[in-house]
Amino acid sequence: MKITLKDIMNEQLWGQTILEVKQTLINYKKKGQIFFEESISQLEQQNTFEIYYFGRSNEKSTINAFPIPIQEFRLFNNQKENRKFINGYFTKYYGIDKNDERVQPSNYKLFVGTDFVWLYSNTI
Template identity: 30%
Template sequence: MKEISLKEIMDTGCFDNVLKIKLLFIRRKKSGDIFYRENMSKLPYDQPFEFYFHATKGSITYQNAFPIPTCQYKRWMGKEITLQNLLPYYQMYYETDGTMDLDYSLSHYNGEKYIWFYKEGVNYES
């Protein structure tokens, strides 16, 4: 995805209050519909952040995270998860036949509907 700031979102005119945006984003991240690394409650108004949506890769600038539906992830419970297992989900999300960067970690964010895997070395917060 590309970077965006809360200011840019406010400039669209879709929201009348930055706190409403933050609350919406916190709820949607908890559901797993979206993913971002910053602590939304502390995010400065004009600080750009990477924003990912489960349904589309959007305009690709970064490929630092991708989702897996929770129901599909659950079938791996108790089994070893490898980058090879994750590759089809990465390829589907980014619409590519290429392989993912080996920097991807098996660390993940657990949303209710989607589990987000992301690159290691990037400081993602809940």
């Protein structure tokens, strides 16, 4: 879901000041409960960025990141098994099946949080 720091501040759910909001976002990202690519410390209040929540995707989100619980995450020696494993979590998160050649482990970068691993890519 595309959002700005100003939008988050207006909701007053994660803090009232820009510093409180940024700190809360960083803490949730470290856990893997949310994901965003941007460096929050560099973001201005009006800059739009994409944020993903671990529990569910948002129909307004760009489809390029999804979580895997840290205790379930694994990589296989076989690319076919990796693709099948990754596709299962992609399908579970977005509700669509991307079982094709583009869903390759090599197309993704990893962000490892304490609770969730996020796979993300701009190539899907």
